Amino acid sequence: MAQLQAVRGTQDLLPAEARRHRTVIETARAVSERYGFGEIATPIFEFTEVFSRPIGETTDVVSKEMYTFQDRGGEEITLRPENTAGVARAVLSNGLTQSTPLKFFYAGAMFRYERPQKGRYRQFHQIGAELIGPAQPQADIEVIAMGAAILDELGVLKSCRLELNTLGDTPSRTAYRAALVAYFTARLDELSDESRDRLGRNPLRILDSKDEGDKALVADAPGFGAYLSDEANAFFDQVRRGLDALGIAYELNPRLVRGLDYYSHTAFEFITTELGAQGTVLGGGRYDGLMGMMGGPEMPAVGWAGGIERLAMLIAEPKGAPRPIAVIPIGEAAELEALKLTQRLRGAGHVVDLGYSGNAGKRMKRANKIEARVALVLGEDELKRGAVTFRDLDAGSQEEVPLDGLAERLKGLV
Ligand code: ATP
Ligand code: MG
Numbered sequence: 001m002a003q004l005q006a007v008r009g010t011q012d013l014l015p016a017e018a019r020r021h022r023t024v025i026e027t028a029r030a031v032s033e034r035y036g037f038g039e040i041a042t043p044i045f046e047f048t049e050v051f052s053r054p055i056g057e058t059t060d061v062v063s064k065e066m067y068t069f070q071d072r073g074g075e076e077i078t079l080r081p082e083n084t085a086g087v088a089r090a091v092l093s094n095g096l097t098q099s100t101p102l103k104f105f106y107a108g109a110m111f112r113y114e115r116p117q118k119g120r121y122r123q124f125h126q127i128g129a130e131l132i133g134p135a136q137p138q139a140d141i142e143v144i145a146m147g148a149a150i151l152d153e154l155g156v157l158k159s160c161r162l163e164l165n166t167l168g169d170t171p172s173r174t175a176y177r178a179a180l181v182a183y184f185t186a187r188l189d190e191l192s193d194e195s196r197d198r199l200g201r202n203p204l205r206i207l208d209s210k211d212e213g214d215k216a217l218v219a220d221a222p223g224f225g226a227y228l229s230d231e232a233n234a235f236f237d238q239v240r241r242g243l244d245a246l247g248i249a250y251e252l253n254p255r256l257v258r259g260l261d262y263y264s265h266t267a268f269e270f271i272t273t274e275l276g277a278q279g280t281v282l283g284g285g286r287y288d289g290l291m292g293m294m295g296g297p298e299m300p301a302v303g304w305a306g307g308i309e310r311l312a313m314l315i316a317e318p319k320g321a322p323r324p325i326a327v328i329p330i331g332e333a334a335e336l337e338a339l340k341l342t343q344r345l346r347g348a349g350h351v352v353d354l355g356y357s358g359n360a361g362k363r364m365k366r367a368n369k370i371e372a373r374v375a376l377v378l379g380e381d382e383l384k385r386g387a388v389t390f391r392d393l394d395a396g397s398q399e400e401v402p403l404d405g406l407a408e409r410l411k412g413l414v
Helices: 015-034 048-055 060-065 084-093 137-153 170-185 193-201 203-208 212-219 230-245 308-314 332-347 360-369 380-385 403-410
Strands: 045-047 067-070 076-079 102-111 123-132 160-166 264-272 280-286 301-307 325-329 352-354 374-378 387-392 397-402
Touching: 015 102, 015 123, 015 137, 015 308, 045 048, 045 084, 048 060, 048 076, 048 084, 084 102, 084 123, 084 301, 123 137, 123 308, 137 160, 137 230, 137 264, 137 280, 137 301, 160 230, 170 193, 170 203, 193 203, 203 212, 230 264, 264 301, 280 308, 301 308, 325 332, 325 360, 332 352, 332 374, 332 380, 360 374, 374 380, 380 387, 380 397, 387 403, 397 403
Parallel strands: 325 352, 325 374
Antiparallel strands: 045 076, 067 076, 102 123, 123 301, 160 264, 264 280, 280 301, 374 387, 387 397
């Protein structure tokens, strides 16, 4: 029944996987709070313009990857492919442009029509941070340091390298763009069709091509360094000095560009060696041009987004819930008492599983299956005596415990 399968590129998060996702999000949220970032949640869909204008018609995201549709009222709607544009829109629509610096953390689902593979999905999830207002390199440093701190707390920083580049200011980019066009134009027949198409519109994007032939050409392409203005160089130096001071190691990658159009100056990616081609776990940079492109005032900003699925694959198995207590009533008379006992235990903070059906043997089996630490058997005899049969499932021992002594007996076990 094909129609009952999940849509290609989407996945169900069953409890173990959901716990991994939650661990990534909760860790990131806790670290970002220490950096003074408040959580923001913007809608999952926006007017298409919110993305198409700033992200740029010539990027892969807008030209090929967006889930765009007309809603029943005829509005052009897009499921968000990323959240920076949505946050920028929220800053403008909530009139927050005077309250800078703004520091936002977010976590949520994003949607891109991509070819699904391990670590690449059509519905995926990102954590992200945006620091809006400051033009100073300290903001870049702080935002990168926060990304590193989150990866460190997740235990994945040690398998990541940080790649760093600058996309310079507008004059630098204009000069570099011309150099790239000259270089690739001379090698036009070696370029993939897609990159040939990018050449006229957005040549910097060729540096990010996933095509093997393009990659070989890109390896010998001119780097940005020679085209950087003095101002852009000075800015980049300050960012590097800050990272050095914090002991955050990085490698310069002069060919690192970001997927979206609105970046300038700092660009960075944390890349793990453990996920093959889908190795970028967290990437971002400075996007001074975004607010202006969206029709707001010019507002410098810097931020990043991290892929939750990729991070979830890398972290150690998170600690699960404490082991449950299984409550097993035997006979109809015990059912209500068991219900009440279960409620009391949960009220006291325990994880409790109440067997609903089957004979005592079957319920005992379930208790073992869910790896209960303790089973409390409540039959007619126990009821009369105001007690339960207390089975320590690890020790394989059992004894009768009066109900009013139960809390004491459970101490230290669950
Ligand atoms: P890539 O070059 O891998 O396509 P990107 O430049 O499109 O990445 P960003 O837009 O910077 O990625 O998104 C930030 C992070 O979100 C990525 O580094 C990655 O970890 C994650 N990510 C992006 N697209 C997907 C996807 N389709 N499925 C899962 N994770 C994704
Ligand atoms: Mg992409």
